[in-house]
Amino acid sequence: MEMLLSRARAILSTTxxxxxxxxxxxxxxxxxxxxxxxxxxxxxxxxxxxxxxxxVFPVRVRALLAGQDFPGFNPATDGSHADDQTPxxxxxxxxxxxxxxLALLEQVTDQDLTRTARHSQLGxxxxxxVLHGWVAHDLNHTIQAERALMQPFIAGSGALRFRxxxxxxxxxxx
Numbered sequence: 001m002e003m004l005l006s007r008a009r010a011i012l013s014t015t016x017x018x019x020x021x022x023x024x025x026x027x028x029x030x031x032x033x034x035x036x037x038x039x040x041x042x043x044x045x046x047x048x049x050x051x052x053x054x055x056v057f058p059v060r061v062r063a064l065l066a067g068q069d070f071p072g073f074n075p076a077t078d079g080s081h082a083d084d085q086t087p088x089x090x091x092x093x094x095x096x097x098x099x100x101x102l103a104l105l106e107q108v109t110d111q112d113l114t115r116t117a118r119h120s121q122l123g124x125x126x127x128x129x130v131l132h133g134w135v136a137h138d139l140n141h142t143i144q145a146e147r148a149l150m151q152p153f154i155a156g157s158g159a160l161r162f163r164x165x166x167x168x169x170x171x172x173x174x
Contacts, residue, residue: 004113004128008135009105015138016095019046023087026149031087035151035169042145043087049141050090051079053097057134058104060119064127065108069118 022042023031031043040048056073063070085093113128147167154164165171 004131005105005108005110008131009102011135012098012105012138013102015049015142016091016098018142019049019091019094020088022145022149023091028087030149030152033148033152035148039169040144040148042148043090045141045145045148046087046090046094047081048075048079049138050094050097051075052137053094053101057130057137058101060117060125060130061101061104061108061127064115064117064125064130065112067115067117069120072119072121 023046026042028043032041034041034044052073055078060070108127108131113126113131115127116124119125147169150164150167151169154161154168155170157164161168161171
C-alpha cells in the first residue's frame with residue numbers, strides 16, 4: 001500500500017491535462033455526440049467526472065479522515081447537466097476542482113489508508129479502497145469518452161471495422 005498514494009496522485013494528476021487537450025482540439029459536435037442513443041457522449045463523461053470531483057471522492061476522503069460515514073452518489077439523480085457550459089469550460093472547472101483534490105491528497109498518509117467508514121449503500125470501506133476506486137473511476141470515464149469519440153471513425157472504417165470490435169458500440173450483431 002505504500003506506493004498507492006504516489007501512484008494514485010500521479011494518475012489523478014494527468015486527467016485534467018488530458019481533458020483540456022481534448023476540449024481545446026476536438027470539435028464540440030464530436031464531444032457532444034452520443035455514440036448510441038442512451039449512451040454518454042464524451043462531454044457527459046467530463047460532466048460526470050466534474051460532479052464526482054465536487055461531490056464524491058474528496059468528500060469521501062474528508063469523511064474517512066474525520067472518521068465519519070458518507071452517502072452514496074447516483075449520477076442519474078445527484079448529477080448535474082452541462083447545458084450551459086462548453087466542454088472547454090467544463091474542463092477548466094474540472095482542472096480547478098482536481099487541483100484542490102490533489103492538495104487534499106497531499107495531506108493523506110500511508111497510515112490513513114487503513115481508516116474505515118461506512119458508505120450508505122456499500123457498507124464498510126477503507127480509504128485505500130476509496131482511493132483505488134477513484135483512480136479506476138477516473139480512467140474508466142476517460143476511456144468511455146475516448147470510446148465515444150471513436151464511434152464515427154469506427155463506423156466509417158469499412159473493411160477495417162472488425163479491427164475495432166472491442167470498442168465498436170454500434171457493431172452489427174450476427
